[in-house]
Amino acid sequence: MKLIQVKRETIQENRFAPKMGRLNAKVTYVKSQFLGITIKTLHKYRETYYGEVKDCEECVLAK
Numbered sequence: 001m002k003l004i005q006v007k008r009e010t011i012q013e014n015r016f017a018p019k020m021g022r023l024n025a026k027v028t029y030v031k032s033q034f035l036g037i038t039i040k041t042l043h044k045y046r047e048t049y050y051g052e053v054k055d056c057e058e059c060v061l062a063k
Contacts, residue, residue, distance in 0.1 A: 005033045015046065023049070025034070025055060030056075 011025045030043040044056045 003034060005036075007031050007033055013046075 008028060008030050010026050010028045012026060013023050015027070016022055016024060025046040025048070027044060027046045029041055030041050031038050032042055045051055045053055046056055
């Protein structure tokens with residue numbers, strides 16, 4: 001068993017983009033874990049309506 005692991009998890013979330021308004025997007029979190037306990041979120045990105053992958057820094061949670 002490894003002590004430190006990197007896990008990827010996809011969740012449906014409501015997001016707000018200034019140009020499109022509210023949208024329901026698949027958000028993928030890349031997290032580092034120590035013995036199965038999440039330590040830190042390394043990166044999060046979302047898939048757009050058109051299939052593009054974008055960083056989540058561009059949109060704001062629930063406005």
